[in-house]
Amino acid sequence: MTQKIQRHWLVWPTVLAGVMAILWLVVIAMYQVDPVYLISDKLVTLLVIFVIYLIAYIRTKEHLRAPWREVFHRKLAMIALIFISVYLVIALIDSIHFRLPLQKNTVTEQAQYETRVLSLFDVLVMPLRKRVEHSYSAPFASYGLAKETLELAAGREVRDYPRLRYGGTHLSDPNSQTLTDVARSLAKAGLITLVIWIVLVAASIYLLAWQQGQGWNEKRQQIWREQTIVPWRVVFATWGVVLFIITSLIILSADYHVFGTDKVGQDVLYLSLKSIRTGVLIGTLATLVMLPFAVLLGMMAGYFRGIIDDIIQYIYTTLSSIPGVLLIAAAILSIQLYIAAHKDTYTLVEKHSDLRLVFLCIILGITSWTGLCRLLRGETLKIREIDYIQAATALGVSHFRILSRHVLPNVMHIVLIAVVLDFSALVLAEAVLSYVGIGVDQSTNSWGNMINTARLELAREPAVWWPLLSAFVLMFILVLAANLFSDAVRDAFDPKLRRLSGRV
């Protein structure tokens, strides 16, 4: 009998992180790019590494795996998770920034770079970024929205809708051909999707069967009859849908502007995809920033009581009594002045808008910190009276050790639920704040900025509705998925609520 080698749980995440780092170095060396590390990028990297280690740790502990298994058992949660993952991947790819090299300067032999900072995502969707029209054009349009004076071959001038430079140029008569052409493209996308999907699903089933020592057929039947813990049938179906959306977007945007173009002719699809990073970052980093404070102070208030409790309670009552928007406004106004006063330090536009983004995350973290702190204080107050804490105290275990070994693991579920629940609220908050003018910088792509400009565009004649629709669809999918997923997480981790959602 061969014995399975048990590796320490730290091994594989470290290997993974190492491989990623080496890959990055290789890419830098191969393409001669100048890496740009924005503050938010560093925070994202930190977060990713933390999550990888967390997953590795959870996998080793059966009692931590159990509630997650319940989350993954839910169909709705899995569908939501797949959509969230797509957003996360785009946000991550969009967080790898660099500057492309220019032609080498032969005189100085020094490497020269473009001034514009790009992300890996920009490079992947380069055609979308480059294909800029004159001005507005509707989705799938081949003509501009406004009439322009066009010069005919004979030297006469005529006022008509101009043909777009990139949208629908392959059509001779767009008005009659667009529909069939789009349908043909969709059919093509469907076909490609089918091929990829079959390969992907077959490979997954094979992997699953191999992992659990079952036959391929046996596993396939199990999945079809939904006898697996993870509802693979639903997962595979969702993969199909997501794959179809992605391939059809790729194929269609080669010929058209799927979501039209904005005032300066930029592709709206590109803008709204770029906004994903802002939304996801605010949703995750704001919680990351607040977490240490909330956990530490909440536990300390509940555990030590007395004067420490009074001080901490005073701090969070004061903070929570200030209307959130106003506190954010005050802080953002301050940082604006700060950036204006230190213009020389932030020469790159990206750097100063990034500073504002990070600062917004911090402020949002501070305003949303109090709720979790209060919850944790209450829970710790209860836990500290339980026998095992009393026993630990009697045995002379130090306060720090009691807090970290006995209290923290028992309040972790509250922390997790708060983090997941806050995510969607933060994404929505970004839009509102950007509208008020205290959100992310004007130059940062975000759904809030898109909605803000779209509001006036809607009043135009004819109405320009596509930027709004595009922002709406992308934001709605993310927030809905996050809400559904957080529901599942809450039900799985909070036994008190689980009772309520089931049959009474």
Place this chain on the structure above:
Amino acid sequence: MYAYIIRRVLYAIPILLGVNVLTFALFFWVNSPDDMARMHLGMKRVDQAAIVKWKQDRGYDKPMLFNPKASGIEQLTDTVFYNKTITLFAFDFGNSDDDRNINRDIQKRMWPSLAIAIPTFIIGLLFNITFAMLLAFFRATYVDIWGVISCVILMSVSGMFYIIGGQYLVSKLLHLVPISGYDHGIDAIKFLILPVTIGVISGIGAGTRWYRTIFLEEISKDYVRTARAKGLSEFRVLFRHVLKNAMIPILTGVVVVIPSLFMGSLITESFFGIPGLGSYTIDAIRQQDFSIVRAMVFLGSAMYILGLVLTDISYTLVDPRIRLE
């Protein structure tokens, strides 16, 4: 009980002081009054004399916290912090940076805000509780499941889309009510219908789900089983027993917002062009008028604390077992 209330009100003083220190730090330490003057007079082409005058007119030329030139108690009182903070406690907000009396502005602008906030609040509350009751009545059936899913969907739409969509549909396409604006007296109604409706709709998702959870928690308690065992109809159990007992958790979330109602909603008011306190605040933020923002922060905090005290008092009214000590 009165002793309790007095103690709570006294406890508000250090909190409000803390709020003031915080806003003061944010506004005056991160940005010197010189920066603010430059911001207001335009970033470029500002001569020093204009800045000095701007500061003098608004009392920003004094030392921040401690005045070494003055004598005795004046060392502390003849400072920016004292002048800008202590007057707030008397609810005297002084003048805005463009020399308008903030108190008068607030008194004038609170009425439109209230005209929107109160109907939205009451109608929304009734709607949400009714829907939540329905879902609780049909719990664990398809009505409940789809009800909850619709709530999640409603929740996932940004509030701004409700407003933009509503304005586009009702005002621009159907021409039922004006897009935005406000009028005094009875004419205001046609301007209020749309914002109130949208306010109610955008709150349904989160509200209904929240109340449903409260009701379900109550339903699982013993007295409900007793009531059913007595042979009461499910309808009667829900409306006579569960609703009454659910009042405590409901009040916790509801009463605390009542005093803040007159502060208005930033987004709704600015989209509908209603001259209330919400749009006042937004304008102040956009014009970077720190005096107004500071006044609104103070007012908001005071109202929040008042809400907390009112919540405690309302407990005693609803549940005679609770005594405040």
